Amino acid sequence: MIIALGRAEVDPAQLQALRPVLRDIMRCTFDESGCLSYSAAIESEGGDGFPAVITFAERWASEADMQCHAESPHMLAFVENFGEAIWSVDLKIYDASAERSMMLTGPTFAKLPLIPGLNGSSAQ
Numbered sequence: 001m002i003i004a005l006g007r008a009e010v011d012p013a014q015l016q017a018l019r020p021v022l023r024d025i026m027r028c029t030f031d032e033s034g035c036l037s038y039s040a041a042i043e044s045e046g047g048d049g050f051p052a053v054i055t056f057a058e059r060w061a062s063e064a065d066m067q068c069h070a071e072s073p074h075m076l077a078f079v080e081n082f083g084e085a086i087w088s089v090d091l092k093i094y095d096a097s098a099e100r101s102m103m104l105t106g107p108t109f110a111k112l113p114l115i116p117g118l119n120g121s122s123a124q
Helices: 012-030 063-070 073-085
Strands: 002-010 035-044 052-060 086-095
Touching: 002 012, 002 063, 012 035, 012 052, 012 073, 052 063, 073 086
Parallel strands: none
Antiparallel strands: 002 052, 002 086, 035 052
């Protein structure tokens, strides 16, 4: 499995136009072969000379699947239409060979609605 974590600094004046595009990218990406999860979140709205910041968290079955995503029509259209709004991109990929659920136990997590069978909870 491949995990990709990224940060893009974008022109804050373009952020409103980017919001629906990011939603569309996520919807399209969920259906791609090998996509295990994909999230894009606006971390900062920017302004006053500071960029807006978008973070990406992705999980892919393989690096080849992730590369196909990078060359998909919706990603190519995104770069074509909004490339000038992107001030910088930092994307790192990590090989993850031993994924497991995090044990959420103790009083801190006692009231969280855990998915049965995941996060160490009992299947109900």
